[in-house]
Amino acid sequence: MEKKKNISMAVIKRLPKYYRYLSDLLKNDVDRISSKELGEKIGFTASQIRQDLNCFGDFGQQGYGYNVRELHAQISNILGIHKKYKSIIVGAGNIGQALANYSNFRDLGVEAVGIFDANPKLIGMKIRDIEIRDIDEFPEYVKNNCVDIGIICVPSRNAQTVCDELTACGIKAIWNFAPIDLTTPDDVVVENVHLSESLLTLVYLANQKHQ
Amino acid sequence: MEKKKNISMAVIKRLPKYYRYLSDLLKNDVDRISSKELGEKIGFTASQIRQDLNCFGDFGQQGYGYNVRELHAQISNILGIHKKYKSIIVGAGNIGQALANYSNFRDLGVEAVGIFDANPKLIGMKIRDIEIRDIDEFPEYVKNNCVDIGIICVPSRNAQTVCDELTACGIKAIWNFAPIDLTTPDDVVVENVHLSESLLTLVYLANQKHQ
Incomplete structure (x- = not known):
């Protein structure tokens, strides 16, 4: 996974929020979501969401949006939740x-x-x-x-x-x-x-x- | 008291920290403090401190610094701690x-x-x-x-x-x-x-x- 260095604390502080919203989507069996829809839920703009997630890798696909399960797993991985x-x-x-x-x-x-x-x-x-x-x-x-x-x-x-x-x-x-x-x-x-x-x-x- | 409009959330979030440090100084009978000394305690630069406090009024005096009791009272007032x-x-x-x-x-x-x-x-x-x-x-x-x-x-x-x-x-x-x-x-x-x-x-x- 490609990863940019020097990610700002503001972006880092938003990651757990993404994780929380994606966990909710997973629970509600949502398979995919556009950056616009995710933004509306969280209260960020679509462009903010794309910018934030781009700091950590190449997620989402033009015209498809994000695969919820995949993005959840990747953010979980970035946050280190897979460990104990x-x-x-x-x-x-x-x-x-x-x-x-x-x-x-x-x-x-x-x-x-x-x-x-x-x-x-x-x-x-x-x-x-x-x-x-x-x-x-x-x-x-x-x-x-x-x-x-x-x-x-x-x-x-x-x-x-x-x-x-x-x-x-x-x-x-x-x-x-x-x-x-x-x-x-x-x-x-x-x-x-x-x-x-x-x-x-x-x-x-x-x-x-x-x- | 002169007060600027549209104070950023970042500044607002720092106010309680100023209040906390000034409360400690008061407890330790410190009468006055320069923006440099206060900055060193809190971990901000002197200029950051002057900028922050200038958002709320005209505190401190060139060459003297801040009167701790006065600044504490004023920040307490700004925060609304004087009320119940x-x-x-x-x-x-x-x-x-x-x-x-x-x-x-x-x-x-x-x-x-x-x-x-x-x-x-x-x-x-x-x-x-x-x-x-x-x-x-x-x-x-x-x-x-x-x-x-x-x-x-x-x-x-x-x-x-x-x-x-x-x-x-x-x-x-x-x-x-x-x-x-x-x-x-x-x-x-x-x-x-x-x-x-x-x-x-x-x-x-x-x-x-x-x-």
Whole structure:
């Protein structure tokens, strides 16, 4: 598959959306779709869709459009969903527990194999079939269990320390829910979910609209 | 305060980050900061920071920098944090319960006043001091309680219906955690938290980096 280098983050951030829409089309037994129709569903222009997908290879056929199953498989492949990933959750508070309970991620190939917390009241409790362990045990666990992704759900004051420990154990992918920006080595990728910032954006937009 | 029209979404999305960093500076008793120092903390250039803040008014002073308390107050004002907002959570599953338990939002002026679910096993349960009510009751509740924000945490198959009901009751701001793109009237703002898409972005980036 031909692939352009230096794909912009904006395009990358749209890929999961394509994947989601194509999954829905597959579920509804749609065999093929034009860039125009796909664009109308997603809310992009047909030309945007063609441009985006051209970054990753030569999909679709003039006059036919996209074969849904094929494009779904290819995007799944580009995203890396065909592989399996092990993750651990550090911090078993509200968000950590919610993530541990959330089954959708397993469908995306990401399984939570461990969950850790510092609170003695939580240690030993089970979420699904995973026992919450002492936070001090996660470095050893990561080393012994080929963990791919570290999910940080501790309060912000502890998040950088946890991040440092995760990367010291060889973790290269961090999903960060703590409301801080983490510093990591260059070969580590971080994806932030900053809920407070999302809520503030909503509040701002609502105020602007209704002044 | 002078204010430019048509501020880009990119700038708007950075505002909560400024607010967060300024809150930290305030907590650490920092009185003033230059755009260069603030830039180094946040990871933006000094010029980016000056440009961003200039969209909203005339902050800072050549040779002095920014007065932290003043800038914090002004950004808080721009974001609308000085007001109070009532929200309801529709869907008391993992994410809905985590959000109801999350105290940070109260500090931002957003309080969850009601939580609703269709599951009879959940109805009547309390989260903090809020009783989970029958999902059928939320339209009546919204009408009687001046609710500002609807938080959608139901499965994607029900999310559009819930959204339609929320907007029909006059809700103008939707915080959506369901993995679909909602259709709303023009005067309604929606902010999405699409966790699966965030996780897929992480997986993609990790794969690219370590191929």
